[in-house]
Amino acid sequence: LGRRFSINFKRFLLGIIDVCCIIFSCFSALFLQFDGNLSSMYLEKIFVLIIPIVIIDLIIFVIFKLYQSLWQFASVTELKNIIVACLIASLSNLLLSLIFNQYITTSFYFIYFLILIITVGGNRFCYRIIRLYTNKYSNQITKPVKDRVLIVGAGVAGEKVLREINNSNHIYKEVVCFIDDEPSKWKRQIHGVDIYGGRNKI
Numbered sequence: 372l373g374r375r376f377s378i379n380f381k382r383f384l385l386g387i388i389d390v391c392c393i394i395f396s397c398f399s400a401l402f403l404q405f406d407g408n409l410s411s412m413y414l415e416k417i418f419v420l421i422i423p424i425v426i427i428d429l430i431i432f433v434i435f436k437l438y439q440s441l442w443q444f445a446s447v448t449e450l451k452n453i454i455v456a457c458l459i460a461s462l463s464n465l466l467l468s469l470i471f472n473q474y475i476t477t478s479f480y481f482i483y484f485l486i487l488i489i490t491v492g493g494n495r496f497c498y499r500i501i502r503l504y505t506n507k508y509s510n511q512i513t514k515p516v517k518d519r520v521l522i523v524g525a526g527v528a529g530e531k532v533l534r535e536i537n538n539s540n541h542i543y544k545e546v547v548c549f550i551d552d553e554p555s556k557w558k559r560q561i562h563g564v565d566i567y568g569g570r571n572k573i
Contacts (some may be wrong), residue, residue, distance in 0.1 A: 390425055393428050399446060404476060404482055405477045436452065437491070437495075465477075521546070522546055547564070548566070548573055550566075
């Protein structure tokens with residue numbers, strides 16, 4: 372029950388942040404569209420539209436499952452969902468403005484789309500980065516390292532193994548290097564861990 376409450380609270384908090392992002396994106400797009408010269412006419416249009424825009428955009432975010440993903444594992448799939456959701460939200464806002472006879476300019480909705488991606492995507496990926504470094508720092512302090520290991524294969528599977536070792540509180544190992552037979556990968560790094568060389572280096 373406590374865990375369920377925690378999950379729902381995080382989703383609620385994320386929704387509040389998104390509301391702030393939507394409102395900020397609207398006024399920022401208006402400010403940039405008119406180089407800071409905001410006329411009362413366009414401000415009145417925004418104030419008429421802002422509540423319907425917030426409601427419609429949040430519904431679109433729910434449809435695209437922006438509140439279902441585990442953002443500490445966010446990747447390209449989540450980024451794609453954010454871009455598509457923001458695009459549809461912007462087009463919906465354009466349609467909404469035409470329905471309410473509060474149309475501003477086409478470029479306003481394009482600027483809004485760009486700012487919305489930056490703010491909505493930015494807060495989620497910032498959370499991912501914070502969780503990543505918080506877990507890494509916590510593990511360095513509390514997790515007793517028992518074994519120093521190397522990972523054979525510096526590809527997708529090897530990267531996932533490294534990430535799991537670094538993020539887990541139950542795997543007491545330290546990855547010191549990767550081994551891979553592909554020469555183009557040698558002397559490069561994955562998450563700060565060196566790709567030392569081919570199998571002859573083992």
